[in-house]
Amino acid sequence: MYKALYTKLINLLYNSGSIHVGSCLSCFDILIETLFFQMKKEDRFILSKGHAVPALYVLLNHLKKLPDSDLRNYLKDDTKLTGHPAPNCFSEILGFHSGSLGHGISLSSGIAEAMKYEAMLRKQRKTPKIFCLISDGECNEGQVWEAAQYAGKRNLDNLIVLVDKNGFQAFDKTINVLGDPTKKKRWEAFNFNVVETEGHNRTKIKKAFEKAYSFKNKKPRVIIFNTIKGRGVSFMENKLEWHYKKMTEVEYKKALEEINKNEN
């Protein structure tokens, strides 16, 4: 399944002439685990790093929540699928704009509040969860920390923030821009339970989720996934340019070949 999904992603990115290839590859394993294995029917997901939306489209299509016809129309004129999620197309799945960074945890906190309140009114034993995927560069945004203060103080223990820490942002390595904006200690200071793990090892990803659920306190949870931008395609790995470049035919064929040789 994984190889098929990766192939589908590479095909979509190439056929549509999409950019943000590296950003999709850094979070694809996290997305697969979240959408396919962690989310229950009543849970919700917000993609705050909206530039990785092709990866989400591919998975939603695989889950039969996004028709093939729409996926084929990605990035074409008269499409519902833009380069960052649009709020009014498939709004039950996507729901909000993202692309302007920093909004996701706040939106998710509102959703988490509503889930907790409804669960209390209905006397449900279990409260649904909201998962929110952000990037490390995104943590430059002040609103991320406004939201972290809020979620931490409000005891939103059904909020699971997933950080795709690939070490790059739009114009440089994250460390060179404003330093590491998503350190474990920083999240702890904002009253989060923190788990840190490798973001491309399926077993470790799964365990990180289990660890995140296992905390017995009321704090929100964050999992910092250490990832590789462009992961799985040697000439893309840790290369800033793959935030912007479109694949040529030669690069596309090479990428497909490498993806299919990878163990994952």
Add this chain to the structure above:
Amino acid sequence: MKTEVTKELEKLAKKDKKLFFLTGDLGFNAFENLQKNLKERFINAGVAEQNMIDVSAGMAKMGLSPWVYSIAPFLILKTTEQIRNNICHPNLAVKLIGNGGGYGYGILGESHHMLEDIAILSSFPNIKIYVPAFSEDVKDIIYKMKTNKNPSYLRLNNVPKTKIKLGLYKPLRQLLKGNKVTVVTLGTLIHNSLDAVYKLNKKEAIDLFSVTEIPITNYLPIINSLRKTKKLLIIEEHTKNGGIGEKILTELMLKKVKVDNTIHLYAKGYVKDSYGCHLFMLEQNNLDTEGILKSLKKLYAS
């Protein structure tokens, strides 16, 4: 008007269990009762307005009914992207309440004034703007906001108690009937406008309209009045760009309504770079009773 708003919300909250109230750490000496009554549904979201707006969007997406309060510029300017992307574009029923429209906060300074909110918000889709003119309007407006399935913004100002007898609430209300000059006033400036008309002592000469909702959905009463008077005075505590003046004048042009003389009184900003109380700021912009009277006299005599 804050008192009237809180009273209405307290009543609503008793019936509507989906109602949540979020404040950006403001409301001292005003929201204590509301806080007591709403319990866990009252959230002090801190001095973090961008987060507060997006939290409310998330709540509304899940079917809750969030009301969000702050001083108007903190609520609208710091958060413009949040309001556009996450409330107006997805068309969510978040209810924004901004206190201190125009120069309402007077001597507290420019940072607390809100002269551009209508221009900004009326360029966004789906949102309805409410600018009550009389404290009596608040009850009807709060009810409308409650039932509105789209986003709403309530622009609040303090007002004196009115002596005139008000009929039923309407988004465009005609308060005086006359045949010489058409006067259209936004929100609470209706009080200065009324005083100016009384001072002119030609009550039978003035068609006086009070606008309390934007977009204005029915221009017909204004158009019919102008076909008779041909003279127009527009009064608003908002910048020239994007306020009701521009909207009305555009509509008149599209409908080919001929007007001989027009005066638009609006918030010019900080004319002399000197500051004062709310009334002082209105005087500087000819939006006080005397300033309005001068324009009325000019139009009446033309």
